Amino acid sequence: xxxxxxxxxxxxxxxxxxxxxxxxxxxxxxxxxxxxxxxxxxxxxxxxxxxxxxxxxxxxxxxxxxxxxxxxxxxxxxxxxxxxxxxxxxxxxxxxxxxxxxxxxxxxxxxxxxxxxxxxxxxxxxxxxxxxxxxxxxxxxxxxxxxxxxxxxxxxxxxxxxxxxxxxxxxxxxxxxxxxxxxxxxxxxxxxxxxxxxxxxxxxxxxxxxxxxxxxxxxxxxxxxxxxxxxxxxxxxxxxxxxxxxxxxxxxxxxxxxxxxxxxxxxxx
Amino acid sequence: xxxxxxxxxxxxxxxxxxxxxxxxxxxxxxxxxxxxxxxxxxxxxxxxxxxxxxxxxxxxxxxxxxxxxxxxxxxxxxxxxxxxxxxxxxxxxx
Numbered sequence: 001x002x003x004x005x006x007x008x009x010x011x012x013x014x015x016x017x018x019x020x021x022x023x024x025x026x027x028x029x030x031x032x033x034x035x036x037x038x039x040x041x042x043x044x045x046x047x048x049x050x051x052x053x054x055x056x057x058x059x060x061x062x063x064x065x066x067x068x069x070x071x072x073x074x075x076x077x078x079x080x081x082x083x084x085x086x087x088x089x090x091x092x093x094x095x096x097x098x099x100x101x102x103x104x105x106x107x108x109x110x111x112x113x114x115x116x117x118x119x120x121x122x123x124x125x126x127x128x129x130x131x132x133x134x135x136x137x138x139x140x141x142x143x144x145x146x147x148x149x150x151x152x153x154x155x156x157x158x159x160x161x162x163x164x165x166x167x168x169x170x171x172x173x174x175x176x177x178x179x180x181x182x183x184x185x186x187x188x189x190x191x192x193x194x195x196x197x198x199x200x201x202x203x204x205x206x207x208x209x210x211x212x213x214x215x216x217x218x219x220x221x222x223x224x225x226x227x228x229x230x231x232x233x234x235x236x237x238x239x240x241x242x243x244x245x246x247x248x249x250x251x252x253x254x255x256x257x258x259x260x261x262x263x264x265x266x267x268x269x
Numbered sequence: 270x271x272x273x274x275x276x277x278x279x280x281x282x283x284x285x286x287x288x289x290x291x292x293x294x295x296x297x298x299x300x301x302x303x304x305x306x307x308x309x310x311x312x313x314x315x316x317x318x319x320x321x322x323x324x325x326x327x328x329x330x331x332x333x334x335x336x337x338x339x340x341x342x343x344x345x346x347x348x349x350x351x352x353x354x355x356x357x358x359x360x361x362x363x
Binding site: 088089092126127128129130131132133134135136173175207210211214215263 | 279282362
């Protein structure tokens with residue numbers, strides 16, 4: 001049985017094809033990822049992006065559409081995936097995928113391009129408490145991206161630069177527009193770029209942390225979503241949450257799509 | 270599940286928490302739906318196939334304003350939603 005999970009994010013589409021397997025003597029190995037595929041929608045329509053990403057993922061895995069028994073969608077644009085069997089929220093998908101990868105995880109922090117959220121989960125990967133920020137993108141990746149542009153740095157340089165700073169400069173603005181104005185003021189006052197980068201990432205981490213604290217930090221913490229690729233943010237988040245360790249998946253942007261595919265497989269039984 | 274709907278901005282933290290476990294076999298006969306003057310609550314079937322209440326998407330970004338008339342400054346001594354609902358099932362963070 002092959003199921004598909006599609007995470008229709010605001011910036012990119014992620015597809016995971018999951019195959020149910022039976023390994024003798026290893027009952028815990030029930031599923032294997034057949035193929036994961038990511039596509040940036042770019043200038044094409046969001047509803048077409050899902051179709052294109054799914055078609056490309058099938059081709060890459062050498063699987064025909066008929067072999068996929070169920071397709072579940074999640075993410076901000078999940079309702080635009082017209083061929084999906086069902087849709088689930090980002091919280092449900094994120095919790096399921098994170099606990100599949102890290103069975104000991106009980107707190108999931110999901111920081112994507114446009115939204116961040118904290119999720120508390122049980123041992124089955126069922127979300128039992130969640131909080132996000134419905135209004136503001138200042139606790140998400142696009143905020144860091146906008147600020148890196150203001151500093152004329154790539155996102156990679158931005159994240160690495162922040163690690164070279166040991167200064168703690170508070171950023172008071174909650175809004176991206178006003179925060180950019182604060183960044184410009186810091187540039188004009190000859191503040192080193194690495195200190196500004198750290199100030200921005202500390203501010204994002206602080207907002208994400210406020211959401212996570214609303215649900216409570218319990219057990220192992222796993223961070224999922226594209227911001228895992230920003231080492232400066234990871235360091236700032238660890239510091240803000242005051243935890244020794246944050247678990248980081250290898251392919252963090254695919255965790256919700258994986259969760260989706262797992263839920264699709266479970267509902268087949 | 271405790272579902273927190275709302276946001277934090279420069280003026281404060283505005284979240285409505287719903288203990289959706291208490292929506293299953295609701296003891297208050299879905300009173301939240303009619304108690305809110307803004308009709309912010311709605312019943313949905315969640316991802317675990319339970320019929321639960323949530324805050325409508327159109328209100329989650331404007332809670333500070335939408336709930337203002339039910340706060341003490343609006344002349345209310347208690348919130349209509351929390352009073353009508355099963356005790357402890359709906360909470361406001363502010």
